[in-house]
Amino acid sequence: MTTKDLARDADGHLANYKEWTEETAKELAAEEGIETLTDRHWKVINLMRKEFIEKGDAPSIRRLTKESGVDTKELYSLFPKGPAKKAAKIAGIPKPTGCV
Amino acid sequence: MKNLIILGAGTAGTIMANKLNGLLDRNKWRITIIDQSKEHYYQPGFLFIPFGIYQKKHVVKPAHKFFPAGINAINSSVKLIEAEKNRILLENDSVLQYDFLIIATGARIAPEQTEGLKESLWYKEIFDFYTLDGALHLTEYFKKWRGGRIVINIAEMPIKCPVAPLEFAFLADWYFTKKGIRDKTDIHFVTPLSGAFTKPIASKAFGNLLDKKNIKLTTDFSIGRVDNQEKKIISWEEQEIPFDVLITIPTNMGDDVIGRSGLGDELNFVPTDRHTLCSEKFNNIFVLGDATNLPSSKAGSVAHFQAEILTENLIDAIGQRPMKAKFDGHANCYIESGFGKGFLIDFNYDTEPLPGKFPLPAVGPFSLLEETKMNHYGKMMFRWIYWNILLKGYRIPIIESHMSMAGKKKKTALEL
Numbered sequence: 408m409t410t411k412d413l414a415r416d417a418d419g420h421l422a423n424y425k426e427w428t429e430e431t432a433k434e435l436a437a438e439e440g441i442e443t444l445t446d447r448h449w450k451v452i453n454l455m456r457k458e459f460i461e462k463g464d465a466p467s468i469r470r471l472t473k474e475s476g477v478d479t480k481e482l483y484s485l486f487p488k489g490p491a492k493k494a495a496k497i498a499g500i501p502k503p504t505g506c507v
Numbered sequence: 508m509k510n511l512i513i514l515g516a517g518t519a520g521t522i523m524a525n526k527l528n529g530l531l532d533r534n535k536w537r538i539t540i541i542d543q544s545k546e547h548y549y550q551p552g553f554l555f556i557p558f559g560i561y562q563k564k565h566v567v568k569p570a571h572k573f574f575p576a577g578i579n580a581i582n583s584s585v586k587l588i589e590a591e592k593n594r595i596l597l598e599n600d601s602v603l604q605y606d607f608l609i610i611a612t613g614a615r616i617a618p619e620q621t622e623g624l625k626e627s628l629w630y631k632e633i634f635d636f637y638t639l640d641g642a643l644h645l646t647e648y649f650k651k652w653r654g655g656r657i658v659i660n661i662a663e664m665p666i667k668c669p670v671a672p673l674e675f676a677f678l679a680d681w682y683f684t685k686k687g688i689r690d691k692t693d694i695h696f697v698t699p700l701s702g703a704f705t706k707p708i709a710s711k712a713f714g715n716l717l718d719k720k721n722i723k724l725t726t727d728f729s730i731g732r733v734d735n736q737e738k739k740i741i742s743w744e745e746q747e748i749p750f751d752v753l754i755t756i757p758t759n760m761g762d763d764v765i766g767r768s769g770l771g772d773e774l775n776f777v778p779t780d781r782h783t784l785c786s787e788k789f790n791n792i793f794v795l796g797d798a799t800n801l802p803s804s805k806a807g808s809v810a811h812f813q814a815e816i817l818t819e820n821l822i823d824a825i826g827q828r829p830m831k832a833k834f835d836g837h838a839n840c841y842i843e844s845g846f847g848k849g850f851l852i853d854f855n856y857d858t859e860p861l862p863g864k865f866p867l868p869a870v871g872p873f874s875l876l877e878e879t880k881m882n883h884y885g886k887m888m889f890r891w892i893y894w895n896i897l898l899k900g901y902r903i904p905i906i907e908s909h910m911s912m913a914g915k916k917k918k919t920a921l922e923l
Contacts, residue, residue: 417707468663468729469773480731483743488727489701504802 410434418502420495424459427499435497441486444497448485450475455498465495465503509536512595512605514585515762516542518550518898519796519810520611521573525900526818528575531825539603541595543584545570548639549893551807554671554843556642557649558682563639565890573898588768590789607791607821610770610777612762614667614797614805620758621662623733632738633753636675637667648752649682654691655751660740661698662730662758667797667805669705670852672696672756673713674843680720681845695723697740697748702726706859709852712876716844759805761798776800781856782833784817790824793817803836803856811897812837815908837910839865841886849882851875855910861917866905868914875915 410431414422421427421435432452436444444452454475458466468491472479486493491503511527513520524540531538552566574580587596588608595603616637618625624633634648635641659676666672676696683689696703696717702710703717703724717724731743739749761775770777770788778787779799786792795817796810803809812834819832836856843849851873852860864871872881896903 467773473773480743483729483731487744489699489729492701 416501418496420501421499424456424498424500427456431499432497435499439486439493439496441493441497445485447477447481448497451477451482451485451490451494452498455494455500459495459498459500465491465498465500467491467503509606510604511536511538511607511609512603513538513540513609513611514542514588514595514764515611515613515796515798516540516544516547516570516574516580517611517613517796518807518893519613519798519814520609521547521570521898522811522814522900523609523611523795523817524578525573525575525898526814527821528578529900530818530822533577537579539579539581540574541581541583541585541597541603542570543582545582547573547898549890550637551668551671551893552890553636553639553642554674554678556639557634557636557645558678559646563643566639568894573894585764586767588764588770590768590770590786590792593791605791607793607825608789609817609821610765610786610792610794610798611796611810612765612798614759614761614776616757617760618755618757620760621730621733621755623735624662624755624757626733627735628733628738628753632751633733633755635755635757637671637756645754652683652688652692652752654688656693656695656749657752657754658695658697658740658748658750659754659756660728660730660748661700661756663699664705665802665805666756666759668840669804669806670840670842672698673703673717675754676717676722677720677845678843680722693723694721695725695748695750697725697728697730699729700726706854708862709860709876712850716878720845759797765798772800774800781836783820783830784813784834785820785824785830793821793824801836803834804838804840806838806840807893807897808839809837811903812839812908814900815902835909837908839906841882841889843883843886844878847883848878848880849886850878851882851885853910853915858910858912858915861915863915865914866911 413426416422482490513523546567547570549566552561555561584598630644634645683692703713704710728742730740732741739747741747761771765771766775777794779794781801784793795813797805816832816834820830823830839853841851854860862876865873865875873885
């Protein structure tokens with residue numbers, strides 16, 4: 408099954424994070440216009456998944472920067488236009504619920 | 508004698524004091540409320556001050572006037588909450604022991620979190636309207652305004668009263684039209700969100716209204732710094748937006764005492780169970796209002812609905828019974844849209860704001876997600892309700908603490 412066939416939620420994120428693989432991440436990144444996933448990208452993606460699985464919600468940008476050691480400026484260059492949302496999508500987890 | 512301490516005498520803390528005063532046996536329980544301020548602010552009123560609709564006297568009253576008789580009120584800041592030892596350390600180092608603690612310490616703006624925000628232009632050409640001081644400075648500034656670029660910018664989410672920045676934009680449109688200088692005034696709404704608001708259907712409705720009112724919208728803009736010389740805001744991605752006056756909604760944070768006491772997250776908000784309102788770490792600490800980390804709106808209506816749930820659960824916890832009441836994230840907000848009209852939205856954790864009638868299905872008198880004069884009257888009437896009913900912990904007739912689907916129409920953003 409390719410990434411295109413996987414069920415998505417209303418925000419276009421994977422409906423089931425368990426269907427995610429590293430290959431999926433690469434394809435989701437390409438959808439977001441990110442051609443290559445570097446070690447720095449992976450650091451963020453892996454942290455996103457870990458936090459989501461442990462806590463049931465994706466971390467905020469503040470938490471990401473604190474936990475990953477990737478500062479805000481770099482985070483925006485890695486995942487332009489909304490790193491928390493974009494990194495969550497590539498990590499195969501739902502959009503962070505932090506904002507109401 | 509057992510001790511219940513309420514930290515914070517804002518909307519949430521004052522409501523809790525009034526509710527519990529009638530419920531706890533006063534021969535067994537001492538209720539103490541602690542706040543550093545002697546004044547109570549009607550915070551939803553700050554928005555109206557720069558436009559000359561309200562003045563200071565409408566939004567400030569002595570805090571003690573709203574406390575129930577016989578309560579122990581302490582005017583002091585708190586040095587530390589020692590949750591492991593069930594005690595509070597006051598500014599003068601006196602120690603207060605508690606059996607149960609309610610944290611209602613609220614949220615504050617933290618302009619120091621953004622580089623250049625609180626520097627040479629602060630309260631000269633950069634203002635907030637989430638403090639009385641900011642609103643009053645802006646009032647004076649607007650009196651001399653002859654036109655130019657107004658930029659309204661939300662630094663990051665979450666913020667207190669997430670609709671207030673939109674209301675500010677709508678009111679500015681009305682105010683400068685009335686003054687005859689709207690054609691010389693650019694209004695630009697700049698948000699880190701991907702739309703005008705957080706929830707899709709409401710976001711679409713408010714986005715359309717911004718467009719109709721000729722208010723420019725820039726989305727996905729996360730402010731990195733302010734250039735005070737060139738007068739522009741610059742995003743983390745180096746996008747620049749120039750301003751003549753910047754209306755900032757700075758980062759919101761919980762009280763410093765939460766951080767100092769090791770009870771908060773990155774923004775000093777207290778991790779709280781989304782249904783029981785009990786602290787995630789300590790089962791004799793409850794949290795409500797803006798102080799929680801919950802994904803519900805930080806607003807007075809939310810604190811009011813939470814207070815009902817928290818009261819039930821606290822009484823159960825005291826009686827060592829399982830907690831049964833569950834908060835559903837209910838919020839209810841009037842939104843001023845200018846020219847004597849307004850919107851009303853009613854939603855919870857799971858249901859986004861929908862169109863319909865409120866509180867009585869088909870009757871109203873208020874219309875959900877629709878611009879009407881009646882909704883504006885509702886907002887204006889609300890100040891009276893706040894001072895006279897809400898703070899005293901009374902229930903508002905017909906309006907339930909849990910959101911009701913009655914009167915709501917299920918729609919999708921595409922149908923609007």
